[in-house]
Amino acid sequence: METLRCRIKRTSQTDYIDLCELYNDAKVWNYLGGKRTSQQIEDRISEWINPQKNCEYWTVREKASDGFLGCILLTPHYDGEYTQISYMFLSSSWGNGFAYETVSQVLHHVFKEQQYEKLIAEAQAANTSSCNLLKKLGFYEVKRIIRFNAEQVIFAIEKPFVG
Numbered sequence: 001m002e003t004l005r006c007r008i009k010r011t012s013q014t015d016y017i018d019l020c021e022l023y024n025d026a027k028v029w030n031y032l033g034g035k036r037t038s039q040q041i042e043d044r045i046s047e048w049i050n051p052q053k054n055c056e057y058w059t060v061r062e063k064a065s066d067g068f069l070g071c072i073l074l075t076p077h078y079d080g081e082y083t084q085i086s087y088m089f090l091s092s093s094w095g096n097g098f099a100y101e102t103v104s105q106v107l108h109h110v111f112k113e114q115q116y117e118k119l120i121a122e123a124q125a126a127n128t129s130s131c132n133l134l135k136k137l138g139f140y141e142v143k144r145i146i147r148f149n150a151e152q153v154i155f156a157i158e159k160p161f162v163g
Contacts, residue, residue, distance in 0.1 A: 001109055003101045005064070011048045011057040011071065018059070018068035019045045027091035031127040032148075048073075060089070060102045069093045072106050074119075078147070082120045082156075085110070099133055107137065111159045118158045125151040 001008040011019070022028060023041045036044070048057040048071070056074040061067060070089030077084035085107065089099050110116060121139055123130040131153055139155035146152070 001058075001105055002063070003105050005062060006069065006098060006102050007061050007063055008058045008072065008102055008105060009061075011051075011059045013049050015059045015068070016045060016049070019048065019071070021068070022070060022088055022090060025091050028088055031124045031130065032088070054083075058106060060098065062098070069098050069102075072103055074106075074110060077120050077122070082118060083116060085119050085121050094129070100136060103133070104137060107157070116159060118156055121155045121157075122147075122152050123155070124148075125153050131155075 020041065023036060023044070026035065029035050047055070051057055054076055058072045060069045060072060062069055068090070070087060070093065072085065072087045074083060074085055076082075085103070087099055087103050107119070110119070120142070121134050123134060125131065125144065134155045137157065139157045142154045142156045144151055144153050
């Protein structure tokens with residue numbers, strides 16, 4: 001997939017070093033439960049490179065520089081009922097519209113190509129930028145819960161997606 005400024009491709013072994021950089025970006029993990037151990041990082045990257053049938057992982061790169069920006073994930077949500085879309089971008093890329101541009105493209109792709117009627121997203125309530133991004137993408141708030149010792153906002157979006 002492509003957007004005006006980015007390429008979105010399935011995560012592969014060639015993304016390993018970039019994924020390690022993402023996992024070591026402390027600002028990213030402030031809103032995602034904190035820093036991970038080396039073993040947790042290895043396990044997670046292995047999952048992304050060799051996904052299970054019900055998971056999809058994409059790497060986002062800027063077209064102009066081929067620089068790594070982040071990842072977009074489609075995985076089962078903790079509740080076990082719905083599929084969740086989530087994203088992680090290097091803190092150095094925040095505020096440039098890359099997440100909106102690429103997550104919007106993935107949503108269009110997923111609703112067009114797959115049989116999802118509804119997707120959810122979960123963001124820490126304190127991460128107002130992510131909550132605002134989800135609202136801008138067309139998600140609506142469903143509920144709030146406590147998970148990972150913090151208030152989380154569960155959002156949903158239904159097919160058809162218009163962004």
